[in-house]
Amino acid sequence: MKLKKILFSSTFITIVWIVLLCSIWELEALHIEQIKRTPEKVFPHLMQIFESIADPKIISNDQTSIELVLTNAYATLERAGIGFLIGALSGFILALLMKFSGIIEKIAFPYLMLIQMIPILGMAPIVFAITQDIGVSRIVISGVLTFYPVAANTLAGLKSVSAENENLFRSYSANVFQTYTKLYIPTSIPFLFTGLKISAPLAITASILVDTLQGGVGLGCLLSQSLKGGMSPFVFWQIIFLSAAIGILSLQVMVIAEKIIMSHKVRWNREKNKNLI
Amino acid sequence: MKKTKISFSGVLLPLAFGALVLIIWQTELLHKIIGTNTFTLPLPTTIIRIIGENLDSISANAFDTIEVALIGLVLGSIIGYLISILAAIFPKWGSGGLKVIALLSAIPIIALAPVITNLTKDFSTIAPERSMFAKIVLVTLLSAVSMSVGVYRGLTDLKPFSEDLLQTYAATKFDIFIKLRLPNSVSYIFTALRVSIPTAIISTLIAEYFAEYITGVGRQIRENIITSQYSTAWAYITVACAIGIIAYMFLVLAERLYKKKKHKI
Numbered sequence: 001m002k003l004k005k006i007l008f009s010s011t012f013i014t015i016v017w018i019v020l021l022c023s024i025w026e027l028e029a030l031h032i033e034q035i036k037r038t039p040e041k042v043f044p045h046l047m048q049i050f051e052s053i054a055d056p057k058i059i060s061n062d063q064t065s066i067e068l069v070l071t072n073a074y075a076t077l078e079r080a081g082i083g084f085l086i087g088a089l090s091g092f093i094l095a096l097l098m099k100f101s102g103i104i105e106k107i108a109f110p111y112l113m114l115i116q117m118i119p120i121l122g123m124a125p126i127v128f129a130i131t132q133d134i135g136v137s138r139i140v141i142s143g144v145l146t147f148y149p150v151a152a153n154t155l156a157g158l159k160s161v162s163a164e165n166e167n168l169f170r171s172y173s174a175n176v177f178q179t180y181t182k183l184y185i186p187t188s189i190p191f192l193f194t195g196l197k198i199s200a201p202l203a204i205t206a207s208i209l210v211d212t213l214q215g216g217v218g219l220g221c222l223l224s225q226s227l228k229g230g231m232s233p234f235v236f237w238q239i240i241f242l243s244a245a246i247g248i249l250s251l252q253v254m255v256i257a258e259k260i261i262m263s264h265k266v267r268w269n270r271e272k273n274k275n276l277i
Numbered sequence: 278m279k280k281t282k283i284s285f286s287g288v289l290l291p292l293a294f295g296a297l298v299l300i301i302w303q304t305e306l307l308h309k310i311i312g313t314n315t316f317t318l319p320l321p322t323t324i325i326r327i328i329g330e331n332l333d334s335i336s337a338n339a340f341d342t343i344e345v346a347l348i349g350l351v352l353g354s355i356i357g358y359l360i361s362i363l364a365a366i367f368p369k370w371g372s373g374g375l376k377v378i379a380l381l382s383a384i385p386i387i388a389l390a391p392v393i394t395n396l397t398k399d400f401s402t403i404a405p406e407r408s409m410f411a412k413i414v415l416v417t418l419l420s421a422v423s424m425s426v427g428v429y430r431g432l433t434d435l436k437p438f439s440e441d442l443l444q445t446y447a448a449t450k451f452d453i454f455i456k457l458r459l460p461n462s463v464s465y466i467f468t469a470l471r472v473s474i475p476t477a478i479i480s481t482l483i484a485e486y487f488a489e490y491i492t493g494v495g496r497q498i499r500e501n502i503i504t505s506q507y508s509t510a511w512a513y514i515t516v517a518c519a520i521g522i523i524a525y526m527f528l529v530l531a532e533r534l535y536k537k538k539k540h541k542i
Contacts, residue, residue, distance in 0.1 A: 017377040103290065111295075119495075119517050126498070126502065236391070247384050
């Protein structure tokens with residue numbers, strides 16, 4: 001009975017899927033190994049990649065390959081983070097403004113739709129050309145990409161407030177500030193997180209892409225260097241795995257943050273109800 | 278009367294705002310604000326003139342991009358739909374598998390593009406062909422992910438009690454699938470497409486950056502910036518935006534037609 005419970009738990013199923021994916025990877029790696037002269041460039045074994053992470057050989061500037069990758073990842077992550085924060089904050093403020101004023105909503109809404117349809121990542125080189133500074137353009141692109149999902153989702157959240165609640169606040173003669181802090185903003189928080197979950201991996205993709213445009217520090221710079229060769233091919237694979245991990249982690253961080261904040265909200269409500277009783 | 282007033286301000290205000298931005302741009306006030314020059318940020322009239330002058334090469338590159346994005350999107354959507362049907366038939370294993378797939382979708386496109394380019398080198402000895410194949414594979418993968426995750430929700434999030442109702446009619450699992458789950462998933466296809474159409478275009482542009490063979494709107498943006506021909510790059514950016522907007526308009530139109538038809542029934 002207990003065994004059956006474990007066998008059908010969702011964690012077990014997820015693990016089986018991951019094992020399955022890894023074995024497909026290994027089969028492909030075996031296949032590539034037989035037909036290619038330099039298989040580690042095309043498709044290495046997972047084990048080889050992990051071994052290369054532990055490899056203590058120094059490859060540049062007194063750093064082993066994984067140290068090199070990690071320093072660059074830090075630079076990328078930092079700029080993606082700044083852009084993400086700025087974009088999320090301005091998206092949230094715009095959504096509030098759009099809720100507050102019908103005129104602003106009418107002006108901004110069509111352009112908000114437009115931003116979504118424009119391939120902003122494709123514009124990375126031009127933003128770089130205008131700002132002339134790779135750090136600034138990374139922040140700008142990450143910010144713009146974060147901006148749309150956050151603004152659109154928050155606005156949807158602000159609009160989902162029911163008429164009954166609005167009327168209740170009006171009958172309490174709550175002022176605008178109170179209505180926003182106690183009704184609109186709390187209602188929009190779950191929607192805000194939907195937006196943040198979409199945009200966190202995007203902000204990191206943006207930061208890496210902008211990196212590839214110029215030398216310097218950053219995962220993308222290292223990626224284009226390793227693609228040109230001259231470095232151990234495993235640096236390339238470490239970058240791929242690390243950026244995948246960062247992308248997935250960024251999503252998970254948002255999921256955890258949402259859980260913490262939402263559980264606070266639930267507990268807070270419960271305590272308030274207790275006091276009422 | 279009131280209705281015309283609403284649409285009047287709803288159309289006129291954004292248009293006025295757009296016109297204002299264009300005027301600021303054309304009179305070079307925008308350049309002063311963000312501290313740049315007409316060389317890196319050419320005037321709108323210059324961009325339009327350049328599009329007119331290079332219409333042949335621009336449309337050839339745009340055609341390549343659209344071809345890749347469209348083939349990848351269609352293939353990926355079909356594959357994604359089939360995956361979600363499989364997942365709905367075996368919900369226990371399916372939802373776990375989709376969870377893993379959704380996690381994989383957080384992997385940056387940039388990390389995938391070079392891997393796929395390397396893997397598909399043997400597809401053909403002709404560089405344009407294998408390069409196009411690699412791009413299509415990437416777009417297909419990404420479209421399949423968003424379609425499968427989106428449609429799975431449509432196949433399983435049924436109206437409360439509708440499944441119970443059919444069960445009381447002694448409907449078989451197959452009947453429930455055909456008469457309830459499949460129709461329910463159609464509107465979710467549009468929601469999924471809303472995500473996957475922009476993704477398909479963006480991933481095509483990025484795949485072009487890493488592709489072996491130099492073609493497509495995305496690659497031209499980059500190549501022209503590397504050679505400091507900013508006005509030509511801007512012409513390609515305008516085209517890329519136009520592709521995105523037109524694709525989205527087609528989707529909105531299709532969705533509206535579908536809703537109208539459904540409403541009639």
